[in-house]
Amino acid sequence: GRGGGRAGNRRASGRGGGGxxxxxxxxxxxxxxxxxxxxxxxxxxxxxxxxxxxxxxxxFKPCVLATRPGGTVLAVNHVASVELDEWVDSLERCxxxxxxxxxxxxxxxxxxxxxxxxxxxxLKMALARVAAG
Numbered sequence: 325g326r327g328g329g330r331a332g333n334r335r336a337s338g339r340g341g342g343g344x345x346x347x348x349x350x351x352x353x354x355x356x357x358x359x360x361x362x363x364x365x366x367x368x369x370x371x372x373x374x375x376x377x378x379x380x381x382x383x384f385k386p387c388v389l390a391t392r393p394g395g396t397v398l399a400v401n402h403v404a405s406v407e408l409d410e411w412v413d414s415l416e417r418c419x420x421x422x423x424x425x426x427x428x429x430x431x432x433x434x435x436x437x438x439x440x441x442x443x444x445x446x447l448k449m450a451l452a453r454v455a456a457g
Contacts, residue, residue, distance in 0.1 A: 404446035
């Protein structure tokens with residue numbers, strides 16, 4: 325309807341290139357058992373550009389904050405230049421800095437039909453369990 329659509333909300337929010345974090349204030353606060361974060365490697369939207377090499381933590385933090393204690397974030401990263409161990413460390417640092425430390429991080433290996441010639445898969449997946457409290 326008139327003024328009630330997404331475009332009306334966008335204009336009313338007053339955001340202008342604030343990136344992914346500018347979406348957070350518009351969301352109703354809730355806690356989820358499972359949150360899935362599977363962003364594209366790089367994208368440009370009206371809210372700005374997102375580059376997973378530099379911006380992954382700015383996407384991961386709202387996910388951790390929206391996950392209930394004891395809940396899980398399924399985090400996915402497709403960037404070949406990002407090392408698995410460094411990425412997992414960055415998830416743990418981000419969650420701790422946000423005041424929601426991770427209790428456990430389980431790396432999920434890619435399926436065998438997703439080959440990598442050098443053994444360093446661009447596809448990285450991790451189940452990050454938020455500490456229960």
